[in-house]
Amino acid sequence: MLPATRVPTMPTRAGDITRLIATDLACIRGGRIVFERLSFAVPSGSALVLTGPNGAGKSSLLRVIAGLVRPSMGTVAAEGGDAEHTLAEHCHYAGHLDPVKASLSVGENLEFWRDFLGGEPARSIDDALAAVGLGSLADLPGGYLSAGQRRRLSLARLIAVHRPIWLLDEPTAALDRSGQEMFATLCAAHLAAGGIIVAATHAPLALPGEQNLALGGAA
Numbered sequence: 001m002l003p004a005t006r007v008p009t010m011p012t013r014a015g016d017i018t019r020l021i022a023t024d025l026a027c028i029r030g031g032r033i034v035f036e037r038l039s040f041a042v043p044s045g046s047a048l049v050l051t052g053p054n055g056a057g058k059s060s061l062l063r064v065i066a067g068l069v070r071p072s073m074g075t076v077a078a079e080g081g082d083a084e085h086t087l088a089e090h091c092h093y094a095g096h097l098d099p100v101k102a103s104l105s106v107g108e109n110l111e112f113w114r115d116f117l118g119g120e121p122a123r124s125i126d127d128a129l130a131a132v133g134l135g136s137l138a139d140l141p142g143g144y145l146s147a148g149q150r151r152r153l154s155l156a157r158l159i160a161v162h163r164p165i166w167l168l169d170e171p172t173a174a175l176d177r178s179g180q181e182m183f184a185t186l187c188a189a190h191l192a193a194g195g196i197i198v199a200a201t202h203a204p205l206a207l208p209g210e211q212n213l214a215l216g217g218a219a
């Protein structure tokens with residue numbers, strides 16, 4: 001089992017986590033129990049889709065897995081992986097706010113993330129931008145991107161640097177039809193290579209073989 005959280009650096013190879021396991025998880029935020037007694041296992045090559053009303057705890061659960069929020073009870077761990085790196089270091093976390101530096105170009109933004117995340121680059125910056133449909137915008141300042149283009153740039157991080165677990169919060173928000181198809185293609189390739197996806201969504205994602213976890217809670 002991997003230890004919980006540390007500063008990000010790198011894992012390197014597809015398929016190196018065999019299972020993501022949450023056991024008896026509970027999360028309290030703002031003094032309120034957001035979820036409790038939550039257990040699941042996501043094997044390599046599989047996706048877990050989190051659904052539920054506003055405030056149900058989907059983002060909180062993703063942040064717990066990413067090591068950004070401490071659970072009040074329970075554990076999240078992974079089987080397999082690189083023992084020199086924590087679970088968080090095996091994860092890409094793409095929250096619903098797209099982090100784009102306005103004064104850097106689109107290409108420079110992705111270079112920043114590649115360097116920040118570390119590890120062995122999975123693709124060149126140009127290839128990753130082309131794969132998300134931003135190939136012609138590499139020199140544009142990040143501040144000029146539309147909402148859907150910002151989301152595409154966030155998705156480019158997933159393929160510019162390999163990490164076996166993708167934690168995605170509303171990944172298709174703001175994406176047009178071709179963007180949604182592009183997203184489905186990236187996810188299918190990641191799962192086929194033995195990756196794991198946990199995604200929170202209000203829209204159907206139709207990921208191959210996805211399991212669903214419906215969280216409760218009030219809006």
Ligand SMILES: Nc1ncnc2c1ncn2[C@@H]1O[C@H](COP(=O)(O)OP(=O)(O)OP(=O)(O)O)[C@@H](O)[C@H]1O
Pocket residue numbers: 029030031034052053054055056057058059060061200
């Ligand atoms: N930093 C925080 N401090 C206190 N409470 C918080 C914090 N972040 C989230 N919460 C609360 O935790 C609960 C779960 O929020 P969360 O964002 O996980 O829900 P969600 O299911 O992702 O919702 P949505 O569908 O609206 O995105 C909400 O009641 C929210 O107000």
